Every structure is written in structure tokens, then in C-alpha cells.
Amino acid sequence: MIKNDIRSVLKQALENCYQQGALTSGEFPAEIQLEVPKNPEHGDYATNLAMMLARSEGKAPRRIAEVLAESLRADALFDAVEIAGPGFINFRLAVGYWAKVLHHIYAEQEQFGRSQVGAGVKVQVEFVSANPTGPLHIGHGRGAVVGDALAAILAAAGFDVQREYYINDAGNQVQTLGRSILLRLRELQGKVIDFPEDGYQAAYVTELAEGLRQEQGELADLNEEEAISRCTRFGVDQILKWIDTDLKAFGIHFDNWYSEQSLYDRDMVEQELGRLKEKGLTYEEDDALWLRTTEFGDDKNRVLIKSDGSYTYFASDVAYHLEKFDRGFDRVIDVWGADHHGYIPRMKAMLKGFGLPAAALEVLLIQMVNLLRDGQPFVMGKRSGNFITLREVIDEVGRDACRFFFLMRRCDSQLDFDLELAKQNSSDNPVYYVQYAHARICSINRNAAAVGMEQPTLAQFDFSYLTLAEEIALIRQLSRFPEAIEGAALHYEPHRLVFYLQDLAALLHSYYNRHRVLDEDAQVTSARLYLVNAVRIVLANALGLLGVSAPEQM
RNA sequence: GCGCCAGUAGCUCAGCUGGAUAGAGCAACGGACUUCUAAUCCGUAGGCCGGGGGUUCGAAUCCCUCCUGGCGCGCCA
Numbered sequence: 153m154i155k156n157d158i159r160s161v162l163k164q165a166l167e168n169c170y171q172q173g174a175l176t177s178g179e180f181p182a183e184i185q186l187e188v189p190k191n192p193e194h195g196d197y198a199t200n201l202a203m204m205l206a207r208s209e210g211k212a213p214r215r216i217a218e219v220l221a222e223s224l225r226a227d228a229l230f231d232a233v234e235i236a237g238p239g240f241i242n243f244r245l246a247v248g249y250w251a252k253v254l255h256h257i258y259a260e261q262e263q264f265g266r267s268q269v270g271a272g273v274k275v276q277v278e279f280v281s282a283n284p285t286g287p288l289h290i291g292h293g294r295g296a297v298v299g300d301a302l303a304a305i306l307a308a309a310g311f312d313v314q315r316e317y318y319i320n321d322a323g324n325q326v327q328t329l330g331r332s333i334l335l336r337l338r339e340l341q342g343k344v345i346d347f348p349e350d351g352y353q354a355a356y357v358t359e360l361a362e363g364l365r366q367e368q369g370e371l372a373d374l375n376e377e378e379a380i381s382r383c384t385r386f387g388v389d390q391i392l393k394w395i396d397t398d399l400k401a402f403g404i405h406f407d408n409w410y411s412e413q414s415l416y417d418r419d420m421v422e423q424e425l426g427r428l429k430e431k432g433l434t435y436e437e438d439d440a441l442w443l444r445t446t447e448f449g450d451d452k453n454r455v456l457i458k459s460d461g462s463y464t465y466f467a468s469d470v471a472y473h474l475e476k477f478d479r480g481f482d483r484v485i486d487v488w489g490a491d492h493h494g495y496i497p498r499m500k501a502m503l504k505g506f507g508l509p510a511a512a513l514e515v516l517l518i519q520m521v522n523l524l525r526d527g528q529p530f531v532m533g534k535r536s537g538n539f540i541t542l543r544e545v546i547d548e549v550g551r552d553a554c555r556f557f558f559l560m561r562r563c564d565s566q567l568d569f570d571l572e573l574a575k576q577n578s579s580d581n582p583v584y585y586v587q588y589a590h591a592r593i594c595s596i597n598r599n600a601a602a603v604g605m606e607q608p609t610l611a612q613f614d615f616s617y618l619t620l621a622e623e624i625a626l627i628r629q630l631s632r633f634p635e636a637i638e639g640a641a642l643h644y645e646p647h648r649l650v651f652y653l654q655d656l657a658a659l660l661h662s663y664y665n666r667h668r669v670l671d672e673d674a675q676v677t678s679a680r681l682y683l684v685n686a687v688r689i690v691l692a693n694a695l696g697l698l699g700v701s702a703p704e705q706m
Numbered sequence: 707g708c709g710c711c712a713g714u715a716g717c718u719c720a721g722c723u724g725g726a727u728a729g730a731g732c733a734a735c736g737g738a739c740u741u742c743u744a745a746u747c748c749g750u751a752g753g754c755c756g757g758g759g760g761u762u763c764g765a766a767u768c769c770c771u772c773c774u775g776g777c778g779c780g781c782c783a
Contacts, residue, residue: 185723200725206763213763237726238763283783325783440781451709451779458781465783493710494778519711520776527717561719564711566776568718573732576745582731584745596742639722651720654730665738665747706745 154631157229158197158243159184165223166201174219177208188632195234195242196628202239213239250624251615253631257686258610265633265693270311270641274480277303279487280399281318284388285329285352288398288542291489294567295518296542297558297699299487300404301646302516304697309641314481317406318472321388322413323465328352329391330384336361337371337383360387398543402551403699415471421463424471425456433505443470448501470502473513483512485644490517490564516644518563524570549574552700556583559650559698582654586695587703589657593688594704596669600681605670607685608678617679622663626687629656633690637697646698653694660687 162184169175181204189198202217209216217235224233224241232244257264279299282292300315307313320326332351336358339345347353364371364386371379392409399405415421425441428434433444439459443466446453456467476484488495496515503513523530523540530540546554553574560582561567573581597607618624636652639645669680692702 183723185725187722187725189726190721190729191726194726198726203725203763240726320783323783328783438781442781455781460781462781464781489777490711491777496710517711565719566712570718581745585731588743588745592743592746599742635722643722645722647720648722651730658730661746662748664742665744668742670742706743 154245154249155186155197155635158186158199161224161227161229162199162201162220165220165227168223169219174223175205175209175216177205179205179208181205189240189242192625194236194240195232195244197245198236198240198242200240202235202241206239217241248615250618250627250631251613253627254613254615254682254686255610257630257689261689262693262696264689265637266308266310267634267638268310269638270306270309272312273310273482274312274314275306275483275485276314276316276476276479276481277306277485277487278316278318278476279303280395280404281320282395283320283325284391284395285325286354286391287356287394290521290523290540290542290545290569291518293402293542293545293554294521294558294563295487295489296399296402296404297555298516298518298563298646301555301559301649301698302485302487302641302644304699305637305641305646305649308637308697311641314408315406316408316410319388319392319409319411319413321411322416322468326384326388327380329357329387330380330382332357333360333364333383333387334371334380337364340365357387360390363390398541398546401543401546402555410472412468412472415468415475416463420475421468421471424474425467427474428456428470428502428506431506433502443498443502444505445498445501448504450497450501454498466498469499473499473503474506477508477512483514485514485516487516487518490519493517514644516563519566521558522566522568524568524572526572527570530571545569545571552587553581553583555699556586556650559646562645562647583700584706585661586653586657586691587701588706589660590688590691590695590702591704591706592660592664593684593691596681596684597688600670600677603670605674605677605681608682612678613682614675614679617673617676618683620663620667622659622666623680623683626656626659626663626683629659630686630690633694636694649694649698653691653698656687656691656694660684660691 163180166175166180170178181201184199184201185204186197186199189195202220203213205216206213214235217239221233221235221241224230224243229246229249230243231246232242234242234244236242260266277299280288280292280296282288288296303313303315328350329352332347332353335345335347335351339347340358340361351357364383367382371382374382425434428443434456435442435444440455441457442453443456444453454466455464456470457463473484493515499515500510500513504510523545549557549571557569557574558567574583600607618627633652636649640648667680669677669684671677671680695702
């Protein structure tokens with residue numbers, strides 16, 4: 153990648169300066185910072201290296217920059233090396249470099265943009281993990297898309313990625329579901345029931361009970377506890393099928409579905425808690441077993457086993473997470489709803505107490521989604537069952553728009569999701585803006601083919617016909633795609649790719665409006681076709697990582 | 707009361723580990739379709755980056771404090 157090339161050139165220049173005595177401190181910054189200047193007049197890349205060295209060298213930044221620049225100007229990588237502002241060194245890449253970028257894209261095709269920064273690191277992304285007590289709603293959708301896109305981006309950056317869904321199929325919530333189903337079943341049988349307030353009121357519970365009707369005879373023979381257990385199992389299985397179906401409609405698949413109940417079935421909770429005990433991290437008090445999380449940054453200690461002998465939810469979660477590391481993951485990423493943020497300190501404390509590095513667990517908090525229709529908030533009540541399911545939203549606005557909207561914002565800021573806006577086929581809708589750029593290029597290709605113009609090959613491509621500022625700007629943006637993926641991966645920020653895409657699409661539309669690709673001059677046409685098809689490849693690659701389609705025609 | 711997240715143009719939001727003149731879309735206003743799809747483009751206007759202090763060559767970004775909004779603070783899951 154170009155940034156690394158520049159870095160090594162800089163490092164070499166610095167070494168030269170030290171050897172020649174032009175600079176004396178002998179200091180090498182841990183990482184040489186390279187940035188893309190906001191103002192294009194400041195070149196393609198810039199470094200603040202001279203400013204960083206100012207203190208140890210005891211010289212003015214601009215003088216240090218001058219010394220470094222002298223050594224850098226000889227390098228063939230650059231057309232220009234300039235000193236500017238308080239001591240920035242600005243680089244303008246040599247023209248020949250841009251031709252190489254295009255060749256590189258053609259050589260790599262759908263692989264272009266991938267890197268190896270994450271090579272050898274095994275990472276798990278756990279996301280959605282919604283309780284199997286009801287259909288997915290809109291909030292789950294955001295977490296689902298963010299987790300899915302992040303996993304794809306991490307994989308593109310070379311990480312070894314696994315997508316996992318944790319099924320909370322043990323404990324009170326699913327018991328309550330089972331009880332609710334049983335009650336509805338009895339109601340269907342004509343019995344008078346007293347439905348509890350903390351039961352699941354929504355209509356789908358009755359739907360599930362309907363599904364059990366054929367077995368009602370059998371169920372009647374069971375005692376209450378066994379009947380509830382049967383209802384629970386049926387309900388959970390059925391709801392998980394719904395969830396899986398909805399996720400598939402959203403283009404999301406998991407490598408692994410991990411059952412909480414299986415932790416108990418395999419005595420994993422007992423075993424993992426035993427390991428915590430051995431490390432002296434637990435103590436007994438008031439007939440309960442506690443974990444000393446306060447010693448590692450939590451504000452209070454946490455109960456693992458209640459005084460009645462049952463495990464807390466935290467206990468199984470501890471076991472679950474410890475087992476993730478047993479499974480060999482170097483890094484574990486959890487995608488949670490922001491309302492669970494209070495849970496992070498105890499989880500991190502537990503891992504820290506266990507001797508795992510703080511960075512081993514990364515929790516991505518997904519902020520709330522405010523559903524709007526024509527600018528008016530859509531109020532949803534959870535218990536009442538008055539909510540919009542994810543499926544309904546996907547069916548209404550479409551998978552592409554839905555995914556794109558969820559990815560448009562940084563995930564730790566709240567998101568306004570306007571159903572009408574997401575549906576509009578207009579300039580208000582950023583999804584189409586990007587997709588249209590792709591479709592336009594495909595359209596140009598069809599027109600080129602219609603007049604017998606062939607797609608240029610590497611051998612036919614003549615870079616000297618690409619002389620316009622807009623053309624160089626496009627290639628510059630293309631060259632930054634690998635950096636965009638790497639940044640999105642290392643910072644766990646899929647939205648960066650959305651912004652990258654919008655910038656690239658904007659450059660393409662602007663170019664399209666100002667200049668014709670299919671020109672009178674065959675040579676010019678050929679070179680431009682080569683360029684726009686490189687753009688097409690990158691648009692498709694980026695959209696692919698986000699799980700949004702790249703249509704050939706709109 | 708304590709903690710987490712947020713506060714940037716009228717609205718919705720970017721701003722990468724502190725960098726050069728704070729950006730984009732929408733809305734507003736003015737333009738561009740006999741020309742590869744106008745789902746597009748070009749231009750104008752719009753800002754004490756919530757307030758106040760500090761750190762330094764340099765702060766929207768880091769620290770302190772206050773204000774506002776959202777969400778959490780169970781031997782619930």
C-alpha cells in the first residue's frame with residue numbers, strides 16, 4: 153500500500169540525515185504519521201514528521217522539514233515534495249504512479265482493496281443474539297447489519313473471522329415464553345385464562361400456540377412443568393426459524409449458532425466458574441458466590457450464584473466468554489444494544505482478572521433507531537406488541553436501502569430512520585446515488601459494446617490520454633480504497649466505507665457530467681473506458697462489503 | 707446521586723492516532739437535459755464546533771467544570 157511505501161522512504165531519508173549529521177537526535181517516532189490533506193493543493197499525502205522531531209532536535213520544524221525534503225526529492229515516487237505551513241512536508245505522487253493504480257485494480261479485480269493487516273489474528277464477531285422470544289425488530293436490524301458488514305470488512309483486512317449468534321435459550325425469558333404459549337393454547341381450547349402482565353402479549357404467541365394444537369392431546373397428559381417445557385422448546389425452535397429466515401432475507405448468515413443451554417448441558421458454567429475460583433477471584437457472602445470485579449475497574453462486585461443456588465445470567469455469560477478464548481480467538485467483538493453498556497465494566501473486569509489483555513474484548517454499542525414516517529416518530533411499545541418487525545421494514549423499503557441506512561451513521565450515535573425517505577427513488581436517497589454511479593458505468597459499457605468498441609486491455613491502455621484533473625482525482629480516490637478498508641477494520645467503523653463510497657460516486661457523477669467517456673477520439677475513449685471500469689470495480693467491491701447490491705441498470 | 711453515549715450550518719450527520727482556510731447531503735436561492743440514464747451536475751448563501759477554564763508550536767478532537775438530550779445503575783434476563 154502506498155502509505156507504507158511513503159513511510160519506508162521517509163524512514164530511509166531520516167536515517168540518511170542522521171548518518172550525514174544533518175540531523176542529530178537519532179530519534180525515530182514509533183509510527184510516522186501520514187495523512188490525506190483536506191486541501192488538495194497540499195498534495196496527495198502529508199506528514200508532520202518534522203514537527204514531531206522539533207523538540208528532540210531543538211530546531212524549528214520548517215528547518216528540519218527542509219533537510220528531510222532535500223533527501224526525499226530524489227525519490228522517484230514523488231513529483232514534488234514541499235514544505236508548508238508550520239512544518240508539514242507535502243508529497244505529490246509521480247504521475248506514473250496513477251497508471252499503476254489502475255493496473256493494480258484490473259489485476260486484482262474483486263480482490264482489490266483487501267489487505268493482510270489482520271493476517272494471523274483470529275477474531276469472532278458476535279452479533280444480533282436477540283432473545284428467541286419474539287421476531288426481530290428494527291433495533292436488532294441495525295446491530296445485524298453493522299455486525300455483518302464489520303465481519304466482512306475485517307475479513308477483507310486479512311483477519312480470520314467467525315460470525316456467531318448467541319442464543320439465550322436458558323433462563324426466565326424463554327420460560328415466560330413457554331408459559332405464555334401454554335396459556336394461549338388453553339385459551340384456544342376454550343378455557344378461561346388469567347394472562348399475567350409479564351407474559352408475552354403479542355399476537356405471534358397465539359400463532360405459536362396454534363402450531364402446537366395438533367399436539368394438545370399429548371400436552372394435556374403432562375404435568376404443568378413438563379408442558380411448559382414442551383411449549384418453550386417448541387416456541388424457541390420456531391422463533392429461531394423466523395429469525396434465521398428474516399436474517400437471510402437481509403443477506404446475513406452466521407457461521408455458528410451457540411446455545412446458552414449447551415453451556416449448562418456440558419457443565420461449562422461450572423467448569424469456567426471453577427477456574428475463577430482457583431484464581432481466587434471469587435468469594436462467598438450471604439449464601440451467594442461473588443466475583444471480585446471491583447478489583448479490575450467495576451463499581452461493585454457481581455453475583456455468580458444466587459443464594460437459592462441458581463446461576464445468574466452473568467455466570468453463563470462469563471462462561472460463554474471465557475470459552476470463546478478457549479476456542480482460540482485472539483479477539484472477541486460483541487455487538488450490543490447501547491442499553492447494555494452498563495454491562496461492559498464487569499465483563500472487562502472479569503477478563504482482566506483472568507489475565508487476558510483489555511483489547512481482547514471489544515464491545516460495539518449500537519445506539520437506538522428512531523423510526524419515522526414522513527418525519528413523524530413512530531412510537532413502539534414492546535410488551536403491547538405494537539412494534540414494527542425488521543421483516544416489515546425490509547419488505548417495505550428493500551434490503552439495499554435498509555442496509556445502507558443502518559450503515560450510514562457511526563454506530564454510537566442515534567439514528568433517525570425515515571421509512572418514506574428510505575423508499576424514495578430520488579436524490580434525497582443516498583443509496584441510489586451510489587448505486588446509480590455503478591449503473592451509469594455499466595450503461596456506458598453497453599453503449600460502447602453496441603458500437604463495437606471493445607474494453608481496453610492493459611496493453612492497449614495509454615495513460616497519457618488521461619490528463620484531466622477530474623481523472624486524476626478519481627484515480628486518487630481509487631488508490632485510497634485499501635486504506636479505507638483498513639481504517640474501517642482497525643477502528644471497527646463500517647460507516648467509513650459508506651462515506652468513501654459517497655465520495656467516489658460524487659467524483660464519478662461530476663466527471664460524467666463534464667466529460668464524455670465515449671469520445672470522438674478512439675484513444676481517449678479507450679483510456680476513459682479503462683478508468684471508469686476501474687471505478688466500477690471499486691464501487692462493486694465496496695458495496696459488496698456492505699452487503700448492498702451493485703445494479704447494472706436502474 | 708454515580709456511570710456510559712451524544713451536543714458541529716435551518717435539518718440529518720462526517721471530520722481517521724491533536725494539524726494547515728471545519729466538510730457533505732437535505733432544505734433555500736440561481737443555473738445546466740435535441741449530447742454515454744437529469745435517480746445527475748454547476749454555482750450562491752449558511753458556523754463563538756453547547757458554555758467556561760486549562761494542556762501546547764497547534765484543540766471540534768486531550769483534561770477539568772457546568773448546561774442539555776438519550777441510556778444504564780438488581781441475588782432480572
